[in-house]
Amino acid sequence: MFEARLVQGSLLKKVLDAIKELLNEASWDCADSGIQLQAMDNSHVSLVSVNLRAEGFDKYRCDRNLIMGMDLTSMSKILKCAANDDIITMKAQDNADTVTFIFESPSQEKVSDYEMKLMNLDQDHLGIPETDYACVIKLPSGEFARICRDLSNFGESIVIACSKEGVKFSAAGDIGTGNIKLAQTSSVDKEEEAVIIEMQEPVTLTFACRYLNMFTKATPLSPQVSLSMSPDVPLVVEYSIGDIGQIQYFLAPKIDDQDT
């Protein structure tokens, strides 16, 4: 038996909005410690990793480890049926081929339940090594979304250059070039409005706008986003999901061609 109840149901709705553009289907791995999801997009350029801790739920029970393969478009359709202030409960039997979503209105006057068929997905799981990143940039998530949106007008890729002066985002294309520089915030009143850079060595990497723009769909989840970079390894974009977990996006950098 698996059951997870989340009073702040809107969080789950937002998580789905944050991943459904990148992934068509994915497996939710439910265990005693919580729920995890890891999946790559079809082209294997980016990877999404969602972690929801058991303690974060208002009620959590998972007797036996369970892998629930879901069509995320369908799951999103179901979650669209829940109001923002609804309490969401997910339920499944141990050997189930369906999962049930129960939405309760705060006043308990309206209760709806939806059952969805599960799928047996055959997906590669990647082992992600623990990495000490050369640069970790924390900035307001809205700011990051704005930068990605603005610069994608100029070109297909964004160059992120982090140095001790600050971080520079730039793009170039047919119409011209665009550069946005962010300096470290000097006086921190509110942590989530600040730009904080922790840097061991400067890093410059190039990434595809298309993916960055899909990552910023997670902006409503958290006021702050963190970008971690090291030379020649994938970028990590991380948002926290309320206080129950986090969502991480990994994006392979663009590399210079060797055979030309």
Next chain:
Amino acid sequence: MGILGLAKLIADVAPSAVKENEIKNYFGRKVAVDASMSLYQFLVAVRQEGNMLTNADGEVTSHLMGFFYRTIRMVDNGIKPMYVFDGKPPTMKGGELAKRQERREEAQKALEKAEEAGNVEDIDKFSRRLVKVTKTHSEEAKTLLRLMGIPYIEAPCEAEAQCAALAKAGKVYAVATEDMDALTFQTPVLLRHMTFSEARKMPIKEFHLSKVLEELNINHEEFIDLCILLGCDYCDSIRGIGPKRAIELISKHRNIEEILKHLDKKKYSVPEDWAYTEARRLFMEPEVADPADIDLKWTDPDEEGLVKYMCEEKGFNEDRIRSGSKKLVKARSGSTQGRLDTFFKVLPQPSSGVNKRKSNEKPESAKKSKSGRGSSKRGR
């Protein structure tokens, strides 16, 4: 051409070996294209009102149209194509070639009849069957590829075999052909529909040899024997043994020798002097050039050269050729997108969800879930 019914058999008995993917997901991949098959495909398919495209002098240009635009389509999607042309046909293929000649003659007769009767549909049908790839066609295609900066090689023998050798040696990621016998030649990944037109919106079908062998639970030699039983280009097959029977026999007896020992000769007539051992050898050790000696270089297209060749000689529209050439240049500029699997290792699959659950569930609940598990479970 190829192996009779192999694609369908794989889809039926080893569904996990087949994947569908969009062409844009192959960016950065090097792909070996079976040029001889593409030539044929373009001559048959690239037509206007049922006739092949020609220039003002009446020279056929369908194949050039195909090579130019379909190559650009691949390059536009970030793929690095290279072409492999057929060399001389293996002597073993004589029988198959004679059969094809026969069919061609039949089609010729049928065409004449249709022309007499004025049946437009039939004229179209039979004239397509009469298509023959000539030396000139492939020479012209090579000239075009050279001007486009796309590498090509000529195989000593069969192009599929050479493509397979390149893919096996890791020189290219996959082989793009419609011909399933590339798998028999040990192509690790075979792509179908790669050179189809954009308008057909056909997703690319990926066949993974390792998965095929794994799911059929046979090794590669057994797979070759299976292909021979299904029917290949090099020798006859046993009449009355279809895909289903073939896979049963291979799983049971493991090779053709054993099968012949146990086969009811009255029921199935084995061809006289059946040359299956030679066919097997041809699949095992095809005549190919050593992939290590092949250097693949993609270069900038020669725009003026292209215009001169395609427009002045072959009557193509200059603007279109120039814009095509620009696309080739553009695709070469800039960096390529990396893939996560090159950074992170794929973890060994801890057996899929269903199996895992099956192994630790109680017998009584197993019964229940079995009846309850409908087709909905098999998502893909």
